[in-house]
Amino acid sequence: MxxxxxxxxxxxxxxxxxxxxxxxxxxxxxxxxxxxxxxxxxxxxxxxxxxxxxxxxxxxxxxxxxxxxxxxxxxxxxxxxxxxxxxxxxxxxxxxxxxxxxxxxxxxxxxxxxxxxxxxxxxxxxxxxxxxxxxxxxxxxxxxMEDNKKYEPLYESALARQQADWLVGMNLTRAYTTNARKYGYDTVWRIGRVQIPTLALVVRREREINAFKSKTYYELLGTFAKDNIPFKAKLVPDEDLPIDEENRVLDEHVLKAVKEKVSQANATVETVEEKEGTKQPPLPHSLDTLQVLANKKLGLSPGETLATVQALYEKKYVTYPRSDCNYIPSSQKDDAQRILVMLQNYGLPAAITANPAITSKAFNDAKVTAHHAIIPTGVEPQDLNDKELKIYQLIAEYYCYQFYDPYRFKKVSFTIKAADCLFKGSGTLPITLGFMQIYGEKEKPEDNAVLPTLKPGDEVTADYAIAQKKTTPPKRFTEGTLLAAMTNIWRFIASDNPNREKLKEVKGIGTPATRDQIIAKLEATNGKGHKLEPYITKKGKSTELIPTPIGCALIDTIDQSLTYPDTTAVMEYELSNIASGKISRDAYITTVIDLVNRNVTHAETVVYPAPPGKKIFACPICKTGQLLRKYSAKHTMHFWICSNKDCISPVTKQTVFYEDHDGEPVLAFCPHDNAPLSRWKGKYGHFWKCRVCNSTYNDANGKPDFTKKKKSAK
Ligand SMILES: [Zn+2]
Ligand SMILES: [Zn+2]
Structure with missing residues (x-):
């Protein structure tokens, strides 16, 4: 055989x-x-x-x-x-x-x-x-091993993805590039199904930041104490106070008066509420959670992280890297003992106190597909370089967290009353630390970490201070947070949008294997030996991403449906339906062709903004069109024409052709009847003439001179 x-x-x-x-x-x-x-x-x-x-x-x-x-x-x-x-x-x-x-x-x-x-x-x-x-x-x-026939729908869905990307990419890149040329663009408009909504995230974020106006506001903070244990609470501004729509006090004097009042009053505990809570350990890594964490903690680009995990995988130290799954088959529960012993020998602190008898939520067969979360194999790593060592640690630590109890805590919410003013505070008090004892990513608690025992009616000592605060604009994306946004793109969709749930289900736009390349393509300055204009770039020497002018022009011009994640979301959702055998590839491709045709119509009819760095000339007649510079091979000269095809002179009822002077249009109209003037060459040089009233004007440096009428007409 x-x-x-x-x-x-x-x-x-x-x-x-x-x-x-x-x-x-x-x-x-x-x-x-x-x-x-x-x-x-x-x-x-x-x-x-x-x-x-x-x-x-x-x-x-x-x-x-x-x-x-x-x-x-x-x-x-x-x-x-x-x-x-x-x-x-x-x-x-x-x-x-x-x-x-x-x-x-x-x-x-x-x-x-x-x-x-x-x-x-x-x-x-x-x-x-x-x-x-x-x-x-x-x-x-x-x-x-199974019969490959079982995987036919997965093949069909992969093929559908390939064909859809081809249809969208080839057709729309050509359609937009060709039509943008008419408006003076000389660059390729790279249109991709996943690229465009990703670029739109960066463009829209930058505009939010530019439109943001910082506000100064004030808070009244109380530092209270009981049994010599101090704790904090914040004034809840009364509705009678002048507050803005977010319940913030913008006038410091208002709080000074309140402070004066409460300082002279007794402070007593009004209400106390206790609730127990638990926090599960974070799941082991998929590629995107690892890329996001490595970007944040180690400053590695998503591409570097993928290359590093790939190297670890090839050396047999970790499992398959291009995974979008954070779960482990329950059949691998028994491996824990062996892997944890290896990690202990390797010297990983998180492995030493891990308990293989504990089963976390990560062991869930229903959530595992063809691959599972990225976890260590039982092979002890040798001779890792610095990057490999750090990435391996992140993978191994998150695996170890699965063998710790959840963090259990008591959440206490309380109010304190002084005069007729209410202060609100809370505290999170650990019951058992569980995985928190070794967890590296501790968030700073915003509330009190220590509290005395409080009950209503308790008198507490008080000290008050006014704090000045400023509202801050949203943060720019980094490669790491942009990748996280692609994975969790449902968060950028309004909660009443039915596509939100679909996006949540399909785990974002793009795939773990391609997301880093999508971002790299948007930043690319060359491709296949050609110079490219990047659509996003890093701001100065920082890791913050900002859109380039051409990136903004692209998002402003192309059909808006492509710029929102919805379209791509529905496509990803349909791809997953092909993979589970619910719909056919042919039916899907038909919808993609419809989408391409709709976008081609848009590319042909939309008015393109002036190319970045080039001056824009509004049409003096219709006011909505733009004057476009064209070249006449017959007359070997440039001329200008309105982008609105139906735009005509109200006087001559004809399309107006404007003369070109040093690369700019000459807007010349007859002072008598407002008819467009045209430039002629006579035996004494150039002159301008109105076709309606036959008036002629001298030429001064390529423009009509209206100061004196030309005498030697014709
Ligand atoms: Zn016009
Ligand atoms: Zn005239």
């Missing part, structure tokens, strides 16, 4: 070889590892790509062609992978059975399935889902 394994990458192929032939009785060749009638080969990620438009029809070479909907989709080998593909095809010809060892996610499913289809392989296929390369994980993967 001739068996062919196809892995996503060479390192997985080597892991498979080491697993099935532990005695290393195999032969390593350029494109395979072979032993008897079993051959293990590999891809390099995607080795096939969708055809470019001009590969369907040479007429599509021109970017003014943009409603391109391939009736039959084609894929072709990537230029530098042809030899590899030929080798795989030759093994497939002989194969009795194929083992599909693409990575355990949507893209991994597609990139091996498309090779099988491209090579017209029709035999049986089994799916091997490798979640980590250590011995235990490999054994598990082999023991749970």
């Amino acid at each position: 001739y068996t062919v394994y196809i892995a996503e990458k060479p390192d997985i192929a080597r892991a498979i070889a080491a697993h099935i032939w532990p005695d290393a009785t195999y032969q390593k060749n350029k494109y395979d590892i072979t032993n008897g009638d079993t051959v293990i080969c590999w891809c390099h990620g995607h080795i096939l790509r969708p055809k470019e438009p001009e590969e369907y029809d040479t007429a599509y070479k021109s970017w003014s062609e943009y409603q391109i909907f391939p009736p039959q989709w084609g894929i072709v080998p990537m230029a530098n992978e042809k030899e590899l593909l030929t080798a795989i095809a030759s093994y497939l010809k002989k194969a009795d059975i194929v083992i599909h060892a693409g990575d355990p996610d949507r893209e991994g499913q597609l990139l091996v399935d498309e090779v099988l289809r491209y090579c017209s392989y029709k035999g049986p296929v089994k799916r091997l889902l490798i979640n980590a390369k250590d011995d235990v994980s490999m054994q598990r993967a082999f023991a749970s």
Whole structure:
């Protein structure tokens, strides 16, 4: 029986070889590892790509062609992978059975399935889902191989994603770029399904910040004490006081009067309320939670973090990195003992007090898909570099938190009355620390960490102070917080919007494997050897992201439905419906084509803002259009025309062509009848003429001179 394994990458192929032939009785060749009638080969990620438009029809070479909907989709080998593909095809010809060892996610499913289809392989296929390369994980993967047919919907959804991105990207990038050119743009308008709503987040945030006006307000703070234990509470401004819509006092004098009053009165406890609460330990990491934390704590870009986890994965120290899952299969509960002992030997403090008998909420089969959370394997790391060490620690610590009790605390809310004024405060008092004893990300509690025993009627000593505060604008995104925003994009949608729940369910826009690249693309200054204009950039030397003028122009101009996460949300939701077999790819692609057509119409009819750095000339006649500079090849000269196609002179009832002078339009109208003037060349040089009343005017530096009438007319 001739068996062919196809892995996503060479390192997985080597892991498979080491697993099935532990005695290393195999032969390593350029494109395979072979032993008897079993051959293990590999891809390099995607080795096939969708055809470019001009590969369907040479007429599509021109970017003014943009409603391109391939009736039959084609894929072709990537230029530098042809030899590899030929080798795989030759093994497939002989194969009795194929083992599909693409990575355990949507893209991994597609990139091996498309090779099988491209090579017209029709035999049986089994799916091997490798979640980590250590011995235990490999054994598990082999023991749970399934018929690849089960994963057909996942393949369909990956293919739908690829085709949708092609249709949106190719068509709309061309449509907007071509039409923007008419308005003087000379850059490519890069339109992507996930890129645009991500860029819009940055643009809208910057505008919020620019529109923000800081307010100064005042608070009256009481420091009270009982049994020599001090604690704090804040005045709740009475409705009779002058307060703004957020219950803030803007006038310091008002609080000075209150302070005067309460200082002379006794302070007594009015109400006390106690509630017990628990906080569960944070779940183990998915790629995005790890990227966000590593950006915040270590200053690593999302791309650096992914590369580092990938290296740790290839060295067998952690499980599959491109995971959007924060849960672990319950079958792996028994691994805890072994992994925690390894981490103790490794010297991780969080592992020492961890208790493997505790089961956290992370062990939940219902929430695990083809892959699970990123966790340590049982293999003890050796020789890690600095970055790897820090990332490994973050992964290992979050795994350890699963073996601690939740944090249990008592929340006390109380009010204090002085004169007729009410002060409100609270305190959080630990009952048992649980995971908090080792948790690294402690938030500073805003309320009291220590409180005396309080009961209504207790008299307390009091001291008052007025604090000046300022409202602060929203913060700019960093790469880390922008990535978090993409994952939790439902938070940016109004709560009455039905798409909010969908977005929550599909875990944001984009996938863990691509989000860092989306952000990098928005910041890119070159691509495929061409200079690109970035859409977002870092502000000075900080990590804060700001939009560029062209990035703002893009968001202002393109169809607004594309700029809000809703459209992409619905698309992601439909993709997950394809993956679960609820809808067909064809039905989905039809809706994408509708969306492209609607956006093409918009791209052709919208008025583009003046290119950043270029002057804008409003039409003097219709006031809504913009004058556009054009070139006439016939007259070898530039001229200007209104962007409104229906705009005509109310006098001549004809389209007005404006003369160009040093790259700017000359707005010349006859003083008698307001008809547009045109410039002529006579034997004494240039002059201007009205076609309605036939008046002529001298030319002064390319503009009509109305100070004296031209005498030698015609
Ligand atoms: Zn006009
Ligand atoms: Zn005239």
